[in-house]
Amino acid sequence: MHLKYFIRLIKENTILKQEITDILYDDSKNEELFKKADKLRKENVGDEVHLRGLIEFSNICKQQCKYCGLRSPNKNIQRYRILKDEILEYAKSAVDMGFKTIVLQSGEDEYYDVDRMTEIIKEIKKLDVALTLSIGEKTYDEYSEYKKAGADRYLLRIETTDENLYKKMHPNMSLDNRKRCLDDLKKLNYEVGTGCLVGLPEQSIESLADDILFFKEIDADMIGIGPFIPHPDTPLKDAFSDNFVLSLKVMALTRIILPDINIPATTAMETLNPNGRIIALNSGANVVMPNVTSKEYRKKYEIYPNKICTNEDPTRCNSCIRNKIKSIGRTISDSYGFRKKNI
Numbered sequence: 001m002h003l004k005y006f007i008r009l010i011k012e013n014t015i016l017k018q019e020i021t022d023i024l025y026d027d028s029k030n031e032e033l034f035k036k037a038d039k040l041r042k043e044n045v046g047d048e049v050h051l052r053g054l055i056e057f058s059n060i061c062k063q064q065c066k067y068c069g070l071r072s073p074n075k076n077i078q079r080y081r082i083l084k085d086e087i088l089e090y091a092k093s094a095v096d097m098g099f100k101t102i103v104l105q106s107g108e109d110e111y112y113d114v115d116r117m118t119e120i121i122k123e124i125k126k127l128d129v130a131l132t133l134s135i136g137e138k139t140y141d142e143y144s145e146y147k148k149a150g151a152d153r154y155l156l157r158i159e160t161t162d163e164n165l166y167k168k169m170h171p172n173m174s175l176d177n178r179k180r181c182l183d184d185l186k187k188l189n190y191e192v193g194t195g196c197l198v199g200l201p202e203q204s205i206e207s208l209a210d211d212i213l214f215f216k217e218i219d220a221d222m223i224g225i226g227p228f229i230p231h232p233d234t235p236l237k238d239a240f241s242d243n244f245v246l247s248l249k250v251m252a253l254t255r256i257i258l259p260d261i262n263i264p265a266t267t268a269m270e271t272l273n274p275n276g277r278i279i280a281l282n283s284g285a286n287v288v289m290p291n292v293t294s295k296e297y298r299k300k301y302e303i304y305p306n307k308i309c310t311n312e313d314p315t316r317c318n319s320c321i322r323n324k325i326k327s328i329g330r331t332i333s334d335s336y337g338f339r340k341k342n343i
Contacts, residue, residue, distance in 0.1 A: 003029065003036055007256065015216075015257065020209040024249055037252035037284030044259040045286050049325045050337035051318075052101040052132065052264075053094030053292040056301040057082040061107025063136070064171045065159075067200065069231040069302040070107045076233045078300050081111060082293075084120050091124045094292040097318045100336050101130040103155070103289055108136035118149040125150035130336040132193070137177060140184045147188050152338075154185045155193035157224060160200060161214045162207035169200060182218060191339060193262075195224035198250050199243030201236060203228075208246075212253055221339040222262040222287070225251040227272055229304035244272040248283055255284030260342045262287050270308050278324055287337070288325070290317050 006019055023033065058081045061070045069077060082090075091102050102124055106112065112120075112135065124131055132153035133146060143154070158178055160166050166175040185192045196211040197203075215223050227243035230236050247269060255263055265285040269276030277288060291298050292314045299310040309317050322332055 003032055007036070015213075017206070017209045017213060020212055020253060021206055023253060024205045024208060024246070027245070030245065030249065033249060033252050033256075034283040037255040038282055040259045041255055041263075041284045041286055044342065045262070045340075047330050048286070048333035048335070049281065049330050050101065050262065050287045050333045050335070051099055051321070052103050052287060052289045052337070053091075053097070053099035054103045054105060054289045055082075055087060055090045055094070056105050056291065056293045056298060057087050058106035058109040058112065059297075059301045060109040060111070061136075062110060063108050063173065065173075066169050066171070066235045067197065067228060067231065067304075069233055069304060071234060074233045077302065080297055080300055081109065082297065084116070084123070087120055088123050090292055090294075091127055091129070093314065095127050095129060097292070097315065098332075098334075099129065099292070100334065101132060101153075102127075103132040103134060105134040105155075106136075114142055114145050118145055121146060121149040121151050130338065132191075134193075137173075137181050140188075143181075143184050143188055143190070147190060151190070152336075153191040153193060153222070155195075155222065155224065156181055156185070157193075157195040157197075157226075158182070158211065158214065159195075159197050160203060160207060161196075161210045162203065165200065165202055165207065168202070186218065191221040192218070193222035193224060194218070194220050195226065196250070197226055197228045198247040199228035199241060201239045208250055212250065212257060215254055216257050220258070220261065222264070223251075223254050223258070224264050224266055225254065226266050226268045229268060229271060229306075231302070231304050241272075244269060244276065248280065251280060252284045260340060262337065262339055264289055267291075267308055268304060271304065271306055277321070278328060281325070281330065282328060288321055290314070290321050292318070 134155040227247040264287040265277035265280035
């Protein structure tokens with residue numbers, strides 16, 4: 001399919017699953033696809049890259065997702081939990097390094113109840129930053145309390161919209177509840193982030209097309225596309241993994257279909273390719289989320305193996321990614337990085 005025809009279908013709001021599937025199957029036009037996504041990124045969100053300081057404050061998780069190294073049955077992981085005062089120190093350090101958004105991410109750790117989380121949220125908001133939460137499935141009332149406390153964004157990846165695959169990958173969880181969470185977040189006026197894993201065992205190209213259409217259906221504000229990387233302490237340890245190019249294509253198509261959203265160049269892409277984040281930034285991405293947690297913790301937050309920068313100091317990581325971004329002619333944003341919707 002010619003990309004000009006594809007773009008016209010999008011503008012006419014008549015894009016179909018088959019057109020997305022055709023492009024995902026066809027690798028002959030990859031470079032054209034990536035260039036088009038980069039062009040639309042420039043036209044819609046500009047050349048600024050938004051840096052968001054990531055604090056991974058607990059690797060304790062009650063869930064059993066089959067692809068994740070933090071899954072509760074994994075006994076080979078050294079668990080940790082960072083308490084409020086230390087979280088605030090990381091947040092203050094991130095602000096000193098120039099970050100305008102803090103991202104609080106953890107496993108689904110029930111120690112952090114509503115009272116503890118709202119205390120942390122209120123204190124971080126005093127630092128004059130935007131705040132993103134990525135702490136899993138909660139009730140409407142819990143999401144509401146976080147919002148009242150000052151949370152601006154919430155990241156909850158759908159991972160896959162294929163119901164059968166979702167059940168296989170997420171024991172004791174349901175796709176309907178995941179969607180309910182995303183719907184609640186939209187109702188509460190969060191900026192909503194979601195996304196998918198690319199390359200899961202038994203995942204089809206057609207289901208990836210459904211994922212992209214789902215992002216459009218809910219009008220997500222931020223989409224994170226991550227390649228599946230098998231973890232040795234999970235049931236999927238022997239699964240095949242060669243998903244960089246396909247992940248990049250899903251990301252590029254997402255930019256084309258939702259041109260004004262925020263899209264991170266994910267760390268997992270750089271785990272598979274030494275220049276992964278830069279390639280992603282040149283293929284439609286406009287956000288990078290450097291880890292500002294100290295290396296004593298970050299090496300223990302092992303969702304997938306061989307994660308980059310686990311032994312580096314946060315200040316050095318910050319300097320490194322800023323230099324990389326500047327090396328491709330992009331600038332670092334000094335704004336909070338909220339989505340500016342096209343009218």
